[in-house]
Amino acid sequence: MANIQNKRAFHDYSIEEKFEAGLVLRGWEVKSVRAGRAQINQSHIYIREGEVFLGNAHMTPADQVCTHETLETNRTRKLLMHRREIMKLIGKVERAGYTLVPLDMHFTRGRVKVTVALARGKREFEKRADQSKKEWKREQERIMKKDVRGQHRFD
Numbered sequence: 001m002a003n004i005q006n007k008r009a010f011h012d013y014s015i016e017e018k019f020e021a022g023l024v025l026r027g028w029e030v031k032s033v034r035a036g037r038a039q040i041n042q043s044h045i046y047i048r049e050g051e052v053f054l055g056n057a058h059m060t061p062a063d064q065v066c067t068h069e070t071l072e073t074n075r076t077r078k079l080l081m082h083r084r085e086i087m088k089l090i091g092k093v094e095r096a097g098y099t100l101v102p103l104d105m106h107f108t109r110g111r112v113k114v115t116v117a118l119a120r121g122k123r124e125f126e127k128r129a130d131q132s133k134k135e136w137k138r139e140q141e142r143i144m145k146k147d148v149r150g151q152h153r154f155d
Contacts, residue, residue: 004033004105006040011127013101013119019089021052022080023105023112028071031062033112038105045079045100045116047090052079054102054114079114092118 009015025033032038043057054077061071081089092098103115122130 004036004038004040006043006101006103008041009101009103009117009119011130012122013099013117014122014126015101015103015117015119016098017118018103019081019085019116019118020108021114021116023054023114024078024080025112028061029059029077030112032059033105034107035062037062040102040105040114043102045102047086047093047100050083050086050090052081052086052089052100052116053077054079057102057105079116081116089116089118 029038037060039058040054044055046053046055056074057077058074060073089100093100098118098120101117101119103117105112105114107113
C-alpha cells in the first residue's frame with residue numbers, strides 16, 4: 001500500500017497538532033493512490049462553509065481507467081471529519097493564525113485517509129537553524145560510528 005508524503009511541509013512549517021481525515025474519492029483516484037501515483041506536495045487545505053477541502057492534490061490516472069468518466073487530476077476533494085474537530089480547526093485558523101497542511105495520504109482499513117496538520121509557518125532563520133541542527137546530528141552519528149569501530153583519532 002502506498003504512503004504518499006508531503007516532505008515539504010516539515011521544511012516550511014512547524015507542526016503543532018495532527019488530525020486524520022477521510023477523503024471523498026472516485027474509483028480511479030483510489031486506484032491511483034494505491035499505485036502511488038498521487039502528489040500532495042503543492043496541495044493545501046481550506047475551510048469553506050463549515051466543510052474542509054483538499055485543493056491542488058494531483059492524482060495521475062492508473063493504467064486501467066474507465067472511459068465513460070471525465071478525469072480531473074487536480075480537482076478539489078472534500079475531507080471527512082467530525083463536526084467538533086472542524087470547529088476546533090476553524091477557531092485555530094481564524095483566531096490563532098495557524099495553517100492547515102496535508103502531511104500524508106495513506107490507507108487505513110481499506111480507506112484512503114489524509115493526515116492534516118495544524119501548523120505555523122517557519123521564518124527563514126528558523127529553517128536555517130533546523131537545517132544546521134540536522135547537519136550537526138548527522139556529524140555526531142558519523143563520529144560515533146567511527147569511534148565504535150576504533151577508527152576515530154583525536155588530534
